[in-house]
Amino acid sequence: MKILVCISKTPDTTAKIAFTDNNTKFASEGVQWIINPYDEWYALVRAIEMKEKDPTVQIQLVTVGGADADPIIRKALALGGDEAIRVDAEGQDSFFIASQIAGVAADGGFDLILTGKETIDHNGASIGGMVAELLDMDYVSLAVKLDMEQGKAVVTREIEGGEEICEAVLPLVVSCQKGMAEARIPNMRGIMAARSKPLKVVVPVPAASLTSIQSFELPLAKSGVKLISADHPEELVRLLHEEARII
Amino acid sequence: MSVLIFADQSEGHIRKSTYEALSYGAKVAELTGTVAEAIVLGPVLDSLSGLGKYGITKVHHVPDNGLEHMDARCYTAVIAEAVQQTGADTVIFSNNITGKAVAPRLSARLKAGLVAGAVSLPDLAGGFSVRRSVFSGKAYANVSIITPIRIITLNQNAYGIAESAGTAEVLNMTISSPASRLTFKSTSKVSGKVPLTEAEMVISGGRGLKGPEHWGLVEDLADLLGAATACSRAVADAHWRPHHEHVGQTGLAIAPNLYFAIGISGAIQHLAGVNRSKVIVVVNKDPEAPFFKAADYGIVGDAFEVMPKVIEAVRRLKAN
Incomplete structure (x- = not known):
């Protein structure tokens, strides 16, 4: 079985969010970059767990980005990917990125394509669905559990206020979230092995962008907390009722 | 058009x-x-x-x-x-x-x-x-x-x-759908509760509540207000509460009218899931808890002393 895991580079969860160039670019100076947590902890680690259960599983990684994404993809190889492809292009919008991933996947013969449920920078939650549509594959989103049973994928997905179990034929695109796998860290053997694993750089396929970011904005700062004495908590209830008018 | x-x-x-x-x-x-x-x-x-x-x-x-x-x-x-x-x-x-x-x-x-x-x-x-x-x-x-x-x-x-x-x-409208290739086996819903992402009010607890046996403080207030309940990552990881209640960077992102956090310090990853809430209330005994910077109303105090009084005051308000 061949699994394609989509990897995105994102700022660390604690990175300071600021913008430059008249608020049109993310201020990346001094920012620590990580594998998007949903791609790493859930999609990639689940693929690795499946490979540990069935050694015939092959894990291919794909990312869309410049050479500055290489350390991220090497880390993903160190965790347990077999080989990686980097599409050498700066992501413009989600449709452009999905088109690149679909381009890589089109003749790869993949049984499963796994993505994180969203990235923690753009939060579009769009790549999985777009890739599935471009390749005319089925798509199960927000999965919390994924197993193979007799050649079919059994997926537990989140629905509004609950969960649903469904069975899907391959090939299939799945977006992964918490519950899928336990986060792990690369060991020294993995890190050494990753150095010699293939990382192929390919040119982008022609693809359009359907949207463009005009500018970024930071939310207005809160006016400051109104502290209420611990001796009079009923005052909080009065304020929520009379001032904020929400209870 | x-x-x-x-x-x-x-x-x-x-x-x-x-x-x-x-x-x-x-x-x-x-x-x-x-x-x-x-x-x-x-x-x-x-x-x-x-x-x-x-x-x-x-x-x-x-x-x-x-x-x-x-x-x-x-x-x-x-x-x-x-x-x-x-x-x-x-x-x-x-x-x-x-x-x-x-x-x-x-x-x-x-x-x-x-x-x-x-x-x-x-x-x-x-x-x-x-x-x-x-x-x-x-x-x-x-x-x-x-x-x-x-x-x-x-x-x-x-x-x-x-x-x-x-x-x-x-x-x-008559449109024929392609046949689904998915087979649905079972559906489980948390019955009778407001889905967290749709809830207008959310009461949430963190490690400061010291153990699942103290969740009555969260649930009593939620019941009185018709609110949903949530928790921090530490609480879900410790299995005090189910994972589907975890709000934050890697859990659910929510934007209710009221987010009421009890015993949650407000790490940046937690804030990422709740910072779009309209009004944030924080009860925490540590005055240095970062959550106070993101809050609209706060009480620096012991949740076990403060919350019963808050619940009592809400009960009186609702009774009037």
Whole structure:
């Protein structure tokens, strides 16, 4: 079985969010970059767990980005990917990125394509669905559990206020979230092995962008907390009722 | 030209997040000088003509039984056909689970630009630009859609429901859906509780509550207010509470009118999931807890002393 895991580079969860160039670019100076947590902890680690259960599983990684994404993809190889492809292009919008991933996947013969449920920078939650549509594959989103049973994928997905179990034929695109796998860290053997694993750089396929970011904005700062004495908590209830008018 | 709003339903009932999307879509139609129409898939129990109250002129209903379960591939095929039949140039979804699954597929199918997680009405000065939430709620991006057909998914609790008098014309639409290749085995719902992402008020507990046996403080207040309950990551990881209650960067992102955090320090990863809440209340005994910087109201004090008094005061308020 061949699994394609989509990897995105994102700022660390604690990175300071600021913008430059008249608020049109993310201020990346001094920012620590990580594998998007949903791609790493859930999609990639689940693929690795499946490979540990069935050694015939092959894990291919794909990312869309410049050479500055290489350390991220090497880390993903160190965790347990077999080989990686980097599409050498700066992501413009989600449709452009999905088109690149679909381009890589089109003749790869993949049984499963796994993505994180969203990235923690753009939060579009769009790549999985777009890739599935471009390749005319089925798509199960927000999965919390994924197993193979007799050649079919059994997926537990989140629905509004609950969960649903469904069975899907391959090939299939799945977006992964918490519950899928336990986060792990690369060991020294993995890190050494990753150095010699293939990382192929390919040119982008022609693809359009359907949207463009005009500018970024930071939310207005809160006016400051109104502290209420611990001796009079009923005052909080009065304020929520009379001032904020929400209870 | 028209605005087509996908009216999401669950077990025959239109969802609350859909009313927000309908109200938003009606306003977009008004701004762009056109009409707002809705599309409903699968069997429904609610009166669809009633959607007129939210500014909808026509409801297109595709009543097929095969559409009861959400299969993104089938929903996309049907909605794409409906877009063509109605001539819609703007399609709106709630950014809920169905919207997140279907809107990207529809975008790729129609080559229609998608703004996912919109928090504002479109700005039509010099194009069609919509503000969306990015960096896990820590910033916004103004994104312009540069295609003839536009798709927007509206963040939950980002636009108020607007009701007025009105009746929509309900039309049955015949569109054959491709056969689903998914087999649905079972569905489990947490019954009787408000879904966290739809809740207007959320009461949440953290490690400061010291153990699952103290969750009565969270639940009593939630019951009195009709609020949903949530927790921090540490609490879910310690199995004090189920994972589906975890809000934060790697859990659910929510935007209720009231987020009431008890014994949660407010690490940046937690804030990422709740910083779009309208009013944040923090009860924590540590005055240095970072959450106070993001809060509107706060009490520095021991939750075990403070919360029973808060609950009592709410009970008195509700009794009056």
